[in-house]
Amino acid sequence: MDVRFDGAAGRVTGSLHVVEAAGKRLLLDCGMIQGSDAEEALNVAPFNFDVATIDAVVISHAHIDHIGRLPLLVARGYRGPIFAQAATAELMPIMLMDAASLQESDSERSNRHRRDGEAETVPLYTRDDVQKTLPLLRTLDYHQRTEILPGIEINLLDAGHILGSCIVEVFADGRKLVFSGDLGPKGTPILRDAENPGTADLLLMESTYGDRDHKDRAETIRELGNILDAAWKDGGNVLIPAFAVGRSQELLYFFARHWDEWQMSRWQIFLDSPMAAKVVQVYDHHHELFDAEAQDAWKGTPNPFRLPNLHVTESVDESMAINRITHGAIIIAGNGMASGGRILHHFKHGLDRPEVHVVFVGYQAQGTLGRRLVDGAKRVRIHGQDIAVNAQMHTVGGLSAHMDRSGLLEWYGGFKPSPQVALLHGEDPAREALAGEIKERFGIDARLARPGVSVEV
Known part of the structure; x- marks a missing residue:
């Protein structure tokens, strides 16, 4: 099993990771990059893979930085299934239609004020593109281990981040990959606490607040x-x-x-x-x-x-x-x-x-x-x-709906034995600080995910 990092590898947003296993290729998330105008302009760039080679998509939760480029993926030719927890699947149409509507409105406003000679602004995708995406959704419940492709099974655990948020376990080629998605801290209002998978051959772990603890x-x-x-x-x-x-x-x-x-x-x-x-x-x-x-x-x-x-x-x-x-x-x-x-x-x-x-x-x-x-x-x-x-x-x-440094270290400590780990979904200062703590406490050299870099599980 191989994992390549194509998004949220050095920044918090734009979650997108490519997993190759059992002769198939799947995406973990397909999120929108959010930030400055220059960063958001990266959303329109071609994907760093041939869309036609993707066999399935698995979504961790319904925030736009984890699902926001799905309609673009479909507009560029993807026709496979998109797997999501049931509540996430119910939230996704709401989120994606709103995102499309905002892009259409922003483009319309920009075009009203554009000067002679300026190129027309085009939305990243439209509500029609969203409508073409929604039929691809396939819903799963927590703790429902399912073969989604020949030789590849997934299991979803509660991540405690937002309603329907998931930790994704991927089983293939005799190995187990765990993708944390975004992890909610203990005691988050309304939601249950994040579960711990216990074991992993490789863990992809968020690190948004890897350099600090939240207030009490x-x-x-x-x-x-x-x-x-x-x-x-x-x-x-x-x-x-x-x-x-x-x-x-x-x-x-x-x-x-x-x-x-x-x-x-x-x-x-x-x-x-x-x-x-x-x-x-x-x-x-x-x-x-x-x-x-x-x-x-x-x-x-x-x-x-x-x-x-x-x-x-x-x-x-x-x-x-x-x-x-x-x-x-x-x-x-x-x-x-x-x-x-x-x-x-x-x-x-x-x-x-x-x-x-x-x-x-x-x-x-x-x-x-x-x-x-x-x-x-x-x-x-x-x-x-x-x-x-x-x-x-x-x-x-x-x-915050994200675990802080202490929470992440405690959650990582729940894995026995301590797995190899790649830190993503965080800016470099946060990731570097968390990697140092993991090395000191657990003796594991944590990787800092970089765009285009692959890791073998």
Whole structure:
């Protein structure tokens, strides 16, 4: 069995790995590269393999940096099966149609303003391309070891990252490959803790936070409550960039759990996402994937998805109307790295106001607007407009959906014996730090995955 790294090998996003075994070739993920304009331009480049030679695709979870290039793969000729856990398969149409819609809208906006002689902007793919992709989906449940190609079996384990997220075990040629996907930390709201496969001949492991530990979760919850209280006293709104799947649901869960303590009834809460209502329905379909505490919460009052002051805004007009509110609004809008989506419109109306509080609740990749704001930018450019940054910035790191350094080391330590490991889905400083810890604690020389490099299992 051979593995070649074609994405997320030196960066966090763009997950894409090629596995050759039993005379077949399969992809682990086919994700979109997110970040700066230059990085995102890489998405349109040809794949580093002949699409016609791919026999199957296996998806770890439904975030766009893991599925976002699937319609492009299909547009370029792929016709094989795409395997995903049942909840992931239900989320994928929502995510991909939204991504296509955003690309179409961005292209239309760019073409309206293009100058004479400039080339027309073309979306990476369209909603029609997504419609051609969806019939290829094949659903699997956790712990359902399945032969997906002659001589190749896979088994999916719960990764605890988002609903339906998976650790993928690949069995072929008498060997076992484990792909971690993205791993959620212990105690993540709503979800069960990540499982551990126990054994592997080669482990492909994420390393997003391989160089740091998160804040204590209880301390993080207190911090979030204090931010909301300070924002109320300052007389402004709270703007929260958050992806529609995962973090948005967790925030609503916290609002429900701390309803009285945080005086949540005084706020108007806006979940400003065309996807939000559909994603909520998927969560409601899969209570069996919740942990025990979350299942109890959904039976109580208030229900996290039916808070009395929650407004799910789907239309553009509803979204624009939010910006007429200058005080007492909590606005959760995509996307989580502020590299696109409706949060940009709220930033245009709010970043210059010192009474506004911006709360980052997830990882901000290099090159994104979110990263520039976290790093202290005083001015930013949004939709061609120069905006002064006077709003108050908060990074609430303890809400991350990724394991931190200690969590990753503990999870790796659950394998007996310690397997060979390739670190991916992380920037180099994080990967190098984690590799050093693995060497010191377990005596294993961890590889740092690089694009185009192959490893034999």
